[in-house]
Amino acid sequence: MKSNLQKVLESGAFVVTGELGPPKSAEREKIEHHAKILKGYVDAVNLTDNQTAIVRASSIACGKIVLDMGLEPTIQITCRDRNRIGIQSDVLGAAALGIKNMLCIQGDHASFGNEPQAKNVNDLDSINLIATLKKMRDEQTLLGGDKLEAPIDIFIGAVANPFADPFEYRVYRLAQKVAAGADFIQTQAIFDMERFERWMEKVRELGLHKKVPILAGIIPLKSLGAARYMKNNVSGMIVPDHIIDRLKAAPDKKEEGVKIAVEMIQHLKTVEGVAGVHIMAVAWEEIVPEIVERAGLLPRPQLA
Amino acid sequence: MIVAQRKPLAEIIKAVEPFEKILVLGCGECVTVCMAGGDKEARETALALSLARRKAGKPVQVKSHTVERQCEFEYLEAARKLVEEADVVVSLACGVGVQTMNMHFAEKQTLPGLNTTFMGYPAEQGVWLENCLGCGNCVLEETMGICPIARCSKSMLNGPCGGSQNGKCEVSKDLDCAWHLIVERMLKFNKLDDLMKIRPPKDWSTSHHGGPRKMIREDVKL
Ligand code: SF4
Numbered sequence: 001m002k003s004n005l006q007k008v009l010e011s012g013a014f015v016v017t018g019e020l021g022p023p024k025s026a027e028r029e030k031i032e033h034h035a036k037i038l039k040g041y042v043d044a045v046n047l048t049d050n051q052t053a054i055v056r057a058s059s060i061a062c063g064k065i066v067l068d069m070g071l072e073p074t075i076q077i078t079c080r081d082r083n084r085i086g087i088q089s090d091v092l093g094a095a096a097l098g099i100k101n102m103l104c105i106q107g108d109h110a111s112f113g114n115e116p117q118a119k120n121v122n123d124l125d126s127i128n129l130i131a132t133l134k135k136m137r138d139e140q141t142l143l144g145g146d147k148l149e150a151p152i153d154i155f156i157g158a159v160a161n162p163f164a165d166p167f168e169y170r171v172y173r174l175a176q177k178v179a180a181g182a183d184f185i186q187t188q189a190i191f192d193m194e195r196f197e198r199w200m201e202k203v204r205e206l207g208l209h210k211k212v213p214i215l216a217g218i219i220p221l222k223s224l225g226a227a228r229y230m231k232n233n234v235s236g237m238i239v240p241d242h243i244i245d246r247l248k249a250a251p252d253k254k255e256e257g258v259k260i261a262v263e264m265i266q267h268l269k270t271v272e273g274v275a276g277v278h279i280m281a282v283a284w285e286e287i288v289p290e291i292v293e294r295a296g297l298l299p300r301p302q303l304a
Numbered sequence: 305m306i307v308a309q310r311k312p313l314a315e316i317i318k319a320v321e322p323f324e325k326i327l328v329l330g331c332g333e334c335v336t337v338c339m340a341g342g343d344k345e346a347r348e349t350a351l352a353l354s355l356a357r358r359k360a361g362k363p364v365q366v367k368s369h370t371v372e373r374q375c376e377f378e379y380l381e382a383a384r385k386l387v388e389e390a391d392v393v394v395s396l397a398c399g400v401g402v403q404t405m406n407m408h409f410a411e412k413q414t415l416p417g418l419n420t421t422f423m424g425y426p427a428e429q430g431v432w433l434e435n436c437l438g439c440g441n442c443v444l445e446e447t448m449g450i451c452p453i454a455r456c457s458k459s460m461l462n463g464p465c466g467g468s469q470n471g472k473c474e475v476s477k478d479l480d481c482a483w484h485l486i487v488e489r490m491l492k493f494n495k496l497d498d499l500m501k502i503r504p505p506k507d508w509s510t511s512h513h514g515g516p517r518k519m520i521r522e523d524v525k526l
């Protein structure tokens with residue numbers, strides 16, 4: 001059975017995915033609260049996997065919680081914390097729980113997080129992680145060669161960052177991820193639309209947009225401080241000055257942040273090869289319904 | 305070479321507290337070149353220990369000596385007399401030398417005076433950089449002579465992560481992104497195909513992850 005995300009993508013509708021950060025606790029209510037806000041406004045929701053190397057409730061466990069509420073999860077799997085034994089075991093476990101969408105990422109270095117003395121595992125890299133999941137699904141085989149006793153049903157995601165360097169390599173990296181087996185792509189949050197469009201141009205030149213649906217990343221800016229923080233402290237992100245200036249000049253920062261996000265989504269809808277948006281409003285989940293509505297993306301398709 | 309750095313003096317002073325006769329033993333190889341544990345550093349450390357103990361009102365006899373190579377048993381004999389006279393040895397060799405000392409002079413304790421940091425090279429005066437992890441299966445021919453295992457913070461085999469910006473690694477602006485360098489070199493040498501190739505997961509069993517390694521060469525065994 002296909003995941004909802006896969007079905008909406010295949011229907012050709014402009015997809016909307018969201019993101020939830022699991023709590024730094026075992027408070028199930030927190031996940032449920034945010035899931036309730038997003039339900040009906042996104043086609044699937046990412047549960048981050050110890051994002052920025054900060055210990056949080058597990059992506060799979062929280063994925064199961066939202067799944068039980070009727071919201072489709074996309075779990076994230078980083079290469080940082082588990083070796084191929086742990087990862088393949090998690091994939092089987094998550095699939096057994098009914099989780100289908102799995103996003104393969106390398107993971108921020110542990111030095112960023114709250115356990116900076118941790119060993120960084122990185123047994124696999126993100127491209128090999130994608131290939132591993134594909135092998136498990138398409139060949140029913142583990143990386144080491146053992147056969148799985150039954151097929152698994154998963155939908156493999158990968159990330160792309162047009163804002164990382166070297167810029168000319170970034171589109172080739174996407175090609176590598178597609179070749180490795182990515183079924184869908186979510187990009188880093190876009191603030192520098194000009195650079196994103198230059199990247200998309202290359203994506204189209206290589207015909208990659210025809211091979212894989214690309215969901216463009218959006219982070220609604222809640223404050224000037226948040227924008228500045230991302231500009232200066234988040235690796236692999238570009239926040240141009242004109243965005244900072246625009247927020248600075250605005251009397252109502254939150255409203256301006258929403259406006260920027262809505263304008264960006266409306267523009268992205270016109271960019272050839274962009275199949276949807278991935279809205280990462282972690283710690284500002286309650287704004288997602290408004291953004292989705294104002295961007296003209298409601299109602300979300302209900303597919304059987 | 306093996307790069308090392310002397311432990312903080314306070315740490316060494318504390319470690320030798322129970323002892324009255326101390327030998328500081330340098331090594332004439334890598335640690336001499338990286339100015340951590342050669343003859344000069346052995347003398348300086350001995351002097352510093354002696355002064356510290358005198359100040360503390362517990363004077364002690366400290367001698368220093370340097371052998372040509374501490375990591376091989378045959379060179380250690382040259383220090384036998386001094387070792388036997390001492391209560392304890394502070395080795396200014398890398399961790400390998402400290403251990404050969406403990407094996408060869410098993411009746412005596414040899415303590416580490418250095419922190420062995422990495423295998424690397426002097427990039428400029430006073431600056432050393434790590435560039436090999438001894439993974440047991442070298443991939444340098446595939447990565448334009450730049451090691452992604454030691455020099456990429458995530459030991460990635462297939463290109464730079466999303467944190468690479470302006471040629472620097474996400475871990476520190478003082479650190480070059482190894483994959484940025486590899487990509488640039490591949491493009492310069494027109495090796496786009498190599499860049500696009502997907503290298504399978506690394507077999508870590510040849511590295512330390514396979515357990516402590518042992519190498520046997522029948523052709524040179526006696
Ligand atoms: S690939 Fe392995 S052996 Fe070669 S330089 Fe890197 S760590 Fe050393």
Ligand code: SF4
Nearest residue numbers: 456464465473474481
């Ligand atoms: S920024 Fe470059 S060196 Fe640092 S972890 Fe990423 S790919 Fe490796």
